[in-house]
Amino acid sequence: MGFKKFLAKRAITMFGVLMATLLLTIILVGSNMDSISKQSAALEIRQQVTNNKNLLSSFKTTEQLDSYIENQIKQRITALGLDQPWYSPQRIGLSMYKILTLDFGHAKFLTSDSGSSDVRDIILEKLPRTILLFTTATAIVSVLGIFLGTVAASKVNSKIDRITSGLAIISSSFPVWWIGVLMIFVFAFLYPIFPARATPDVSTSDPGYLGSLLYHMALPLITLVMIGFGAWAYLVRNFLVGVLQEDFIMAKRAAGIDEKRILYSHALKNAAPPIVTILALSLSGSLGGAIITEAVFDWPGMGRLYFEAISVLDLPVIIGATYVLTAFFLVSVFVADVLYGYFDPRVRRE
Amino acid sequence: MSFSAKTIWKEFSHSKIGIVGIAILVILFSMSIVAFVTIPLDNFKTWNDPASWLLYPKSAQPAWVNYFQSEKIPEHLILKPISSSQQLDSVSVLTDSFVVNYQYDGFPSDFIYQYTAKYSGSPLLQMSVTRPDGMILQLVSTSLPFANGDTTYSSMIFSTQDVITKNIEDKKTKYAFSLDGMSSEKIIFSKLDENTILKGPYVFRVHLYDVSGTPVLAKSNLIIGGKVYGIMGTDELRRDLSVGLLWGTPLALFIGITVSIGSVVFGLVYGVYAGYKGRSTDEVMMRFNDIIYAMPALPLLIILAVTIGNSIFLIVGFLVIFGWVGIAKVSRSMALQIKTLQYVEASKLMGQKDYKIIFKHILPQLLPYAFASIAISVPGAITTEAGLSFLGLGDPTFPTWGQILHDASSYSAAARGMWWWILPPGIMIAVTGLAFVFMGQAMDSIVNPKLRQR
Numbered sequence: 001m002g003f004k005k006f007l008a009k010r011a012i013t014m015f016g017v018l019m020a021t022l023l024l025t026i027i028l029v030g031s032n033m034d035s036i037s038k039q040s041a042a043l044e045i046r047q048q049v050t051n052n053k054n055l056l057s058s059f060k061t062t063e064q065l066d067s068y069i070e071n072q073i074k075q076r077i078t079a080l081g082l083d084q085p086w087y088s089p090q091r092i093g094l095s096m097y098k099i100l101t102l103d104f105g106h107a108k109f110l111t112s113d114s115g116s117s118d119v120r121d122i123i124l125e126k127l128p129r130t131i132l133l134f135t136t137a138t139a140i141v142s143v144l145g146i147f148l149g150t151v152a153a154s155k156v157n158s159k160i161d162r163i164t165s166g167l168a169i170i171s172s173s174f175p176v177w178w179i180g181v182l183m184i185f186v187f188a189f190l191y192p193i194f195p196a197r198a199t200p201d202v203s204t205s206d207p208g209y210l211g212s213l214l215y216h217m218a219l220p221l222i223t224l225v226m227i228g229f230g231a232w233a234y235l236v237r238n239f240l241v242g243v244l245q246e247d248f249i250m251a252k253r254a255a256g257i258d259e260k261r262i263l264y265s266h267a268l269k270n271a272a273p274p275i276v277t278i279l280a281l282s283l284s285g286s287l288g289g290a291i292i293t294e295a296v297f298d299w300p301g302m303g304r305l306y307f308e309a310i311s312v313l314d315l316p317v318i319i320g321a322t323y324v325l326t327a328f329f330l331v332s333v334f335v336a337d338v339l340y341g342y343f344d345p346r347v348r349r350e
Numbered sequence: 351m352s353f354s355a356k357t358i359w360k361e362f363s364h365s366k367i368g369i370v371g372i373a374i375l376v377i378l379f380s381m382s383i384v385a386f387v388t389i390p391l392d393n394f395k396t397w398n399d400p401a402s403w404l405l406y407p408k409s410a411q412p413a414w415v416n417y418f419q420s421e422k423i424p425e426h427l428i429l430k431p432i433s434s435s436q437q438l439d440s441v442s443v444l445t446d447s448f449v450v451n452y453q454y455d456g457f458p459s460d461f462i463y464q465y466t467a468k469y470s471g472s473p474l475l476q477m478s479v480t481r482p483d484g485m486i487l488q489l490v491s492t493s494l495p496f497a498n499g500d501t502t503y504s505s506m507i508f509s510t511q512d513v514i515t516k517n518i519e520d521k522k523t524k525y526a527f528s529l530d531g532m533s534s535e536k537i538i539f540s541k542l543d544e545n546t547i548l549k550g551p552y553v554f555r556v557h558l559y560d561v562s563g564t565p566v567l568a569k570s571n572l573i574i575g576g577k578v579y580g581i582m583g584t585d586e587l588r589r590d591l592s593v594g595l596l597w598g599t600p601l602a603l604f605i606g607i608t609v610s611i612g613s614v615v616f617g618l619v620y621g622v623y624a625g626y627k628g629r630s631t632d633e634v635m636m637r638f639n640d641i642i643y644a645m646p647a648l649p650l651l652i653i654l655a656v657t658i659g660n661s662i663f664l665i666v667g668f669l670v671i672f673g674w675v676g677i678a679k680v681s682r683s684m685a686l687q688i689k690t691l692q693y694v695e696a697s698k699l700m701g702q703k704d705y706k707i708i709f710k711h712i713l714p715q716l717l718p719y720a721f722a723s724i725a726i727s728v729p730g731a732i733t734t735e736a737g738l739s740f741l742g743l744g745d746p747t748f749p750t751w752g753q754i755l756h757d758a759s760s761y762s763a764a765a766r767g768m769w770w771w772i773l774p775p776g777i778m779i780a781v782t783g784l785a786f787v788f789m790g791q792a793m794d795s796i797v798n799p800k801l802r803q804r
Binding site: 013014016017020021024025028029032050081144169170172173174175177179180184185188189192197276291292296297306307310311313321322326329330333 | 390438577595637639644645646648649650652653654656657658733736737740741742743755758759764766767769772773775776780783787789791797801
């Protein structure tokens with residue numbers, strides 16, 4: 001199978017996953033969404049009628065007014081296609097088409113910082129912040145992890161190797177958000193070095209905004225790095241130890257090549273495919289984990305938006321955020337696949 | 351590839367971390383048994399009911415912090431009475447006395463007497479206190495509402511009631527300082543020459559006088575308010591945290607073990623079936639597996655919990671939905687190897703049915719791997735459930751450690767320095783996870799001997 005065919009196959013699978021997730025989300029929230037849109041249509045009509053003084057005075061009894069309003073609501077619901085059940089294929093198809101074209105509608109309660117209630121505006125405002133925090137964290141974690149893992153792999157069973165493995169095992173069983181709560185307790189309460197809430201307290205237009213943003217980012221960043229690099233180092237170590245047992249390394253050693261050079265340029269290069277794949281995967285994984293972490297630190301990104309949307313059940317926002325998160329997740333899975341296929345031709349042939 | 355239970359156990363018992371894991375697990379299981387025995391489930395279900403925690407202090411630290419402090423913080427005491435009764439002519443007197451040896455370096459925050467009396471007529475209730483220096487203060491003297499027949503009456507006497515301060519005023523000449531505007535517990539527990547705490551034994555007595563019958567105090571508790579309580583302290587909603595932490599243990603074990611067994615069994619059967627059948631069955635099943643594998647678990651879990659429901663059993667089910675995929679992939683590739691072995695081919699040629707080959711010849715080979723996977727996937731299930739609960743999506747009838755942390759964060763416990771509310775639940779989650787990780791590591795090195803050589 002050629003590389004192109006491999007790419008095409010993966011891309012189709014990913015698109016299928018995106019559609020499946022979208023369909024699942026719409027089915028899950030469909031009935032609630034239905035009653036919400038019906039209610040808002042009814043509310044709109046009622047407001048129109050009560051604002052129209054001439055129309056209002058033309059009715060003699062309240063019954064007449066009520067039946068008029070009922071009629072209008074019915075008409076509007078038919079016009080919007082809401083008279084069909086929410087699970088009818090046309091309506092599901094329509095909602096999926098709308099979401100695919102990034103038309104998420106208007107939020108019920110939440111607004112962006114600039115006051116817009118368009119879900120797309122809200123997401124576009126929050127997304128860069130999440131990417132900023134989690135990309136920075138992943139970058140630091142991977143550099144630290146690769147370095148520490150290489151050192152550990154070069155001295156198997158040494159003290160540093162054992163510490164790395166121990167750290168990886170222990171840090172994997174702590175929930176990141178709990179460490180976050182602890183960090184807030186220690187560094188915002190006991191020793192007030194960092195702010196407890198990660199939302200910057202100056203407005204976006206202020207020249208000091210970037211500085212404030214970075215200062216508020218410090219505590220979540222430190223937490224993410226602290227929890228993350230142990231597992232990374234452990235993974236890198238395991239890949240490297242595997243590579244170092246291969247024959248070609250033996251040959252290099254026999255040829256008298258410097259041990260450091262073997263480790264950093266030859267072994268690390270061969271361990272690169274799985275490492276790069278995991279890098280891409282951990283980026284996407286951290287986006288999903290962001291929901292809880294951002295809620296803990298009050299970081300104004302996608303995760304907290306999701307959390308807020310859930311607590312007030314703002315369905316348009318939930319659907320929009322799920323779609324964007326899924327899309328990001330899938331793009332990085334796809335990139336990981338492609339990288340792996342590029343580095344390791346055996347995968348393509350499978 | 352073949353293992354007997356005996357050799358596995360022999361290898362396992364040589365692994366130090368495996369034994370540590372088992373030891374922690376045994377402790378956790380005994381904690382669960384203690385929870386079942388000491389706190390009935392029905393009691394635990396009142397966890398979220400504020401009415402059942404009225405007697406407890408608000409945000410109290412654990413009582414043992416006093417060992418590390420030179421200044422003893424007053425402990426929150428819930429005192430049980432010593433009852434006696436006597437007959438004076440026609441009057442029957444019921445006396446409940448509460449003895450407390452008060453050795454703390456601060457005044458109690460308040461005191462509350464809570465009682466339920468059964469009587470007929472109109473008995474007289476008197477409350478007094480004998481201080482360590484022998485002085486007796488009359489606190490309350492009140493008659494209970496008149497009743498023609500037998501009646502039950504429940505009420506409380508609070509230290510903040512005006513009548514108590516008024517009654518104490520009789521003795522104000524004994525005090526060397528002015529009592530104006532002072533709350534009653536600061537006077538009762540004070541030295542005479544200056545307003546500091548008088549340490550020593552205090553005896554609170556409650557008398558119930560009745561002429562028309564013998565009254566009974568069905569319930570009688572004296573609560574002396576303080577700032578430390580119990581082994582684990584209390585939270586903002588006055589709940590005793592030790593109860594929540596203890597009951598969290600069986601719940602976490604239940605969630606972790608059920609989810610991992612469910613995921614592993616389903617993943618194993620799914621993967622082995624796909625691998626054994628091969629061809630288009632395999633292709634279709636593995637594409638479906640890919641789809642679930644690539645779905646973002648947490649957002650979907652949240653949507654499922656919000657829309658379908660958040661009962662603990664549903665959450666276990668949701669976690670299984672996202673838990674089996676990885677195991678299915680690995681067991682498929684293992685099945686691909688095993689099905690080419692000669693004895694499998696042989697039984698196929700003998701006309702053995704497919705499901706018999708799978709269950710008799712392939713699955714038993716994968717059992718060691720299955721056990722290792724069960725142990726390894728428990729911590730993930732526990733932390734994910736804790737995460738969902740932390741977001742406020744947990745089952746309110748079965749509060750888990752994650753929900754305790756959720757409450758802690760919604761009352762911003764971290765910013766207020768309430769460490770006893772944040773630390774223990776997280777440590778419990780981590781320790782439970784570690785026990786299984788340790789066991790999983792030990793089993794993993796038996797199942798994959800390659801890892802040992804590294």
